[in-house]
Amino acid sequence: MALTAVVRIPTRALLRPWARLRDSALGWMEPVGGVEVSTQRFGSQRVLVEPASAAGVAVMTFKNPPVNSLSLELLTELVINLEKLENDKTFRGVVLTSDCPGIFSAGLDLTEICGRNPAHYAEYWKAVQEMWLRLYLSNLMLVAAINGACPAGGCLMSLTCDYRVMADNPKYAIGLNETLLGIVAPFWFKDTLVNTIGHRASERALQLGLLFPPTEALQVGMVDRLVPEDQVQSTALSVLAQWMAIPDHARQLTKNMMRKPTADGLLKKRDEDIQNFVSFISRDSIQKSLQMYLAKLRQKKG
Ligand SMILES: CC/C=C\C/C=C\CCCC/C=C/C(=O)SCCNC(=O)CCNC(=O)[C@H](O)C(C)(C)COP(=O)(O)OP(=O)(O)OC[C@H]1O[C@@H](n2cnc3c(N)ncnc32)[C@H](O)[C@@H]1OP(=O)(O)O
Numbered sequence: 001m002a003l004t005a006v007v008r009i010p011t012r013a014l015l016r017p018w019a020r021l022r023d024s025a026l027g028w029m030e031p032v033g034g035v036e037v038s039t040q041r042f043g044s045q046r047v048l049v050e051p052a053s054a055a056g057v058a059v060m061t062f063k064n065p066p067v068n069s070l071s072l073e074l075l076t077e078l079v080i081n082l083e084k085l086e087n088d089k090t091f092r093g094v095v096l097t098s099d100c101p102g103i104f105s106a107g108l109d110l111t112e113i114c115g116r117n118p119a120h121y122a123e124y125w126k127a128v129q130e131m132w133l134r135l136y137l138s139n140l141m142l143v144a145a146i147n148g149a150c151p152a153g154g155c156l157m158s159l160t161c162d163y164r165v166m167a168d169n170p171k172y173a174i175g176l177n178e179t180l181l182g183i184v185a186p187f188w189f190k191d192t193l194v195n196t197i198g199h200r201a202s203e204r205a206l207q208l209g210l211l212f213p214p215t216e217a218l219q220v221g222m223v224d225r226l227v228p229e230d231q232v233q234s235t236a237l238s239v240l241a242q243w244m245a246i247p248d249h250a251r252q253l254t255k256n257m258m259r260k261p262t263a264d265g266l267l268k269k270r271d272e273d274i275q276n277f278v279s280f281i282s283r284d285s286i287q288k289s290l291q292m293y294l295a296k297l298r299q300k301k302g
Contacts (some may be wrong), residue, residue, distance in 0.1 A: 104144075
């Protein structure tokens with residue numbers, strides 16, 4: 001079924017992006033000559049991309065049941081779809097969210113880093129790096145609509161966004177809990193957290209592998225806003241509408257100035273980081289810890 005429709009945005013609004021917000025607030029919807037905006041839904045098996053009703057905004061929904069673990073396939077699809085959005089200059093902002101009830105993302109797919117061979121670990125880690133670099137340095141405004149549990153790699157993904165809205169449900173938690181699995185968050189996970197909540201809070205959170213319930217996550221600055229579960233996505237969209245009022249070039253240069261030094265830390269030594277990961281994760285003791293953790297997760301039901 002063709003889902004394509006074309007909306008026309010006046011060129012003046014594209015040249016002055018902040019004018020779009022004002023214009024739409026005034027109820028201006030007249031299709032006049034300008035640039036075509038595709039409203040076609042696209043995406044792939046595990047990542048759905050839908051243009052939102054506000055011009056220039058898309059919602060990217062992860063659907064990798066049961067827990068949106070970051071498998072190699074999901075990571076690859078995420079990066080491809082993000083690139084598509086970035087190449088389509090009509091998009092300025094994206095909401096990242098989940099289709100798995102009660103779970104934003106369970107983080108890295110443990111079956112990708114447990115019981116595989118070194119070549120697979122290297123390929124997988126490169127994909128994790130790529131996901132982080134692309135999201136962290138994206139010119140788009142990214143808002144995470146965290147509608148469920150958000151541990152480890154899921155938390156990292158949300159920390160790459162410019163703003164985080166989380167469901168105010170005490171059943172959900174967010175944090176970098178790697179030490180609880182007997183593994184170590186790499187330096188760029190750590191740097192992303194430090195840039196968000198500061199050094200002291202990060203040191204404590206990382207050493208203890210803390211998973212913060214929403215109220216504590218808000219207090220520590222890991223998320224920016226808590227809302228009832230059914231308002232997470234709509235709030236994320238309204239936050240984006242506010243950010244859209246800022247001229248893109250100024251916001252993008254500012255974002256880059258804030259983030260590039262951190263990203264450069266990894267860009268300068270990607271291969272070394274891959275080698276470190278492969279040798280760390282291949283250790284017998286680490287593999288045993290991961291197997292035990294996975295077994296516990298699987299036993300939970302039994
Ligand atoms: C010196 C250093 C140098 C280099 C670096 C080296 C090291 C490594 C760094 C690696 C960084 C790692 C980052 C990570 O993200 S690791 C993953 C951490 N994730 C977690 O701890 C979350 C685990 N999951 C949960 O807590 C729960 O599943 C969750 C998300 C709260 C949902 O709970 P629930 O709804 O009850 O669902 P179940 O637990 O029953 O799970 C359903 C099903 O999914 C399987 N599963 C869960 N999580 C994962 C996962 N992350 N990967 C793969 N599979 C997962 C679970 O086993 C169940 O499977 P089943 O077969 O039983 O149906």
